[in-house]
Amino acid sequence: MDLLSKIISATGPVKMIGKGFQSGCLVVVVLFSAVCGQMNHNKTVGCYFENWSFYRPPPVKFDISSIDTDLCTHGIYIAADIDDVSWTIFAADPWFDLDSTDCEPGYCNYNGYRRFTDLADEDFIPILALGGWPGSSAKFSAMAKDPIKRYTFVDSVIPFLKAYGFAGMEVRWEYPGQGEGSHPDDQEYLVRLMDALKERFDAEDFMLMLLVNVQANELEIGYDFPALSESVDLFSLATYDFSYYSPDRNFTGHPSPMRSRVEEQDESHPGYLQNIYDGVRQVLDLGVSPEKILLGINGEGRGFTLEDSESNGLYCPATDPIPAGPFTAIPGYWAYFEVLEAQSAEELPSLPEATPREWSIITDDCYQAPYMTNGPYWIGYEDVISVAIKANFVNFAELGGVAFTSLDSDDFKGLYSKPYPLLTQINKQLSAGNEFDPETFECGSAPAPICDIDAF
Ligand SMILES: *[C@@H]1O[C@H](CO)[C@@H](O)[C@H](O)[C@H]1NC(C)=O
Ligand SMILES: *[C@@H]1O[C@H](CO)[C@@H](O)[C@H](O)[C@H]1NC(C)=O
Numbered sequence: 190m191d192l193l194s195k196i197i198s199a200t201g202p203v204k205m206i207g208k209g210f211q212s213g214c215l216v217v218v219v220l221f222s223a224v225c226g227q228m229n230h231n232k233t234v235g236c237y238f239e240n241w242s243f244y245r246p247p248p249v250k251f252d253i254s255s256i257d258t259d260l261c262t263h264g265i266y267i268a269a270d271i272d273d274v275s276w277t278i279f280a281a282d283p284w285f286d287l288d289s290t291d292c293e294p295g296y297c298n299y300n301g302y303r304r305f306t307d308l309a310d311e312d313f314i315p316i317l318a319l320g321g322w323p324g325s326s327a328k329f330s331a332m333a334k335d336p337i338k339r340y341t342f343v344d345s346v347i348p349f350l351k352a353y354g355f356a357g358m359e360v361r362w363e364y365p366g367q368g369e370g371s372h373p374d375d376q377e378y379l380v381r382l383m384d385a386l387k388e389r390f391d392a393e394d395f396m397l398m399l400l401v402n403v404q405a406n407e408l409e410i411g412y413d414f415p416a417l418s419e420s421v422d423l424f425s426l427a428t429y430d431f432s433y434y435s436p437d438r439n440f441t442g443h444p445s446p447m448r449s450r451v452e453e454q455d456e457s458h459p460g461y462l463q464n465i466y467d468g469v470r471q472v473l474d475l476g477v478s479p480e481k482i483l484l485g486i487n488g489e490g491r492g493f494t495l496e497d498s499e500s501n502g503l504y505c506p507a508t509d510p511i512p513a514g515p516f517t518a519i520p521g522y523w524a525y526f527e528v529l530e531a532q533s534a535e536e537l538p539s540l541p542e543a544t545p546r547e548w549s550i551i552t553d554d555c556y557q558a559p560y561m562t563n564g565p566y567w568i569g570y571e572d573v574i575s576v577a578i579k580a581n582f583v584n585f586a587e588l589g590g591v592a593f594t595s596l597d598s599d600d601f602k603g604l605y606s607k608p609y610p611l612l613t614q615i616n617k618q619l620s621a622g623n624e625f626d627p628e629t630f631e632c633g634s635a636p637a638p639i640c641d642i643d644a645f
């Protein structure tokens with residue numbers, strides 16, 4: 190035995206040693222864990238991979254080879270879909286997901302599923318996501334409701350996962366009981382679907398995950414948590430969509446405040462319960478055990494175009510989403526690497542009314558998460574400090590871990606910092622075990638400016 194394998198066998202399973210096991214780092218991890226054992230934690234870090242990042246221009250084109258598996262315990266590939274004729278599972282983007290041998294000539298190309306599951310080892314478990322876009326509710330509802338469709342579907346899942354090497358599935362029904370095509374009894378249909386999947390998954394030792402929408406008024410519509418807890422291994426909370434521009438929510442707001450400001454504690458306020466602490470507390474109160482909860486952290490900021498550049502605090506009137514970012518190209522959503530780029534850029538062609546290098550960055554002391562403004566543009570996002578606070582909250586509440594959406598939104602190339610600054614920080618804090626208690630934490634002495642919500 191060489192020295193390295195001696196240390197491995199002397200210290201038990203590598204998993205306990207941590208994710209720092211790599212390229213000779215192990216020796217250091219074991220002997221001086223404070224130096225190199227950054228990823229020495231037992232938490233889950235689920236990392237989402239989305240195919241559309243592959244189609245971005247360089248330098249931020251993201252392929253499966255861009256994934257740093259040392260920063261994730263689980264990789265979740267978005268996505269597969271439900272065929273509403275045969276009621277079976279299928280690859281949502283065959284051109285990217287499948288190989289030429291899987292399909293008719295010229296139809297499939299990049300073998301994404303298998304290249305992703307080839308990354309698997311005991312410290313990186315590949316999971317396939319099902320669904321995951323608004324409007325998928327109709328198909329989910331129709332399939333889950335009808336026993337024949339449901340069992341036809343569930344029967345198709347195991348061979349599909351096995352064929353491509355996945356070790357589990359995340360159901361991303363957006364959202365049960367809500368939106369076009371949903372059904373008032375979706376809460377019950379969801380339980381039936383998860384039970385049916387679990388029955389099959391147990392035999393394979395597959396993991397079953399569920400994406401949960403954590404909007405204050407929507408939790409109880411969609412989810413019977415005690416019943417779901419029987420089948421679901423991990424609940425991935427979408428705790429990053431508390432605010433974004435829409436015509437019926439046309440005022441600024443942060444997507445992922447840590448806790449409420451005093452104004453928001455009034456039930457009639459649009460920000461009532463719209464924060465991480467209240468969201469998680471509710472899920473816990475509804476009967477989910479903390480170790481089954483993954484706190485969702487999103488590397489994509491949500492932005493607005495202000496009606497008046499001078500009214501640029503929270504709850505200030507907005508006429509539109511922020512214009513599309515230079516790489517992600519979707520109005521309203523900017524990846525963290527685009528936020529960093531915008532902060533340092535000498536020109537801002539995507540934001541014609543902004544002045545380069547004149548960003549104001551503001552962090553409300555209750556929110557513990559920043560937003561930045563420049564002229565009429567306003568964007569709320571995560572940085573290395575705000576994700577540290579969130580990871581410390583995971584430690585404090587003894588949650589199962591973090592679900593990071595999505596790998597490509599971090600500065601994965603290290604164009605503006607070290608590679609993967611957000612995910613690295615999350616792992617570092619989970620390892621360090623530092624805690625953030627949002628309840629005893631006193632805030633309000635350094636509030637961000639706020640507009641009068643009743644005035645418009
Ligand atoms: C991880 O879990 C093991 C077994 O439960 C425990 O002995 C160890 O102390 C934990 N490590 C950390 C960093 O929490
Ligand atoms: C990526 O996958 C989604 C489904 O997850 C699909 O709708 C889309 O067409 C794919 N391709 C691109 C370029 O987004």
Ligand SMILES: *[C@@H]1O[C@H](CO)[C@@H](O)[C@H](O)[C@H]1NC(C)=O
Nearest residue numbers: 436437439496506507508509
């Ligand atoms: C916001 O929406 C309301 C209701 O539709 C509308 O009356 C108001 O003018 C809008 N405000 C802005 C800034 O667009």
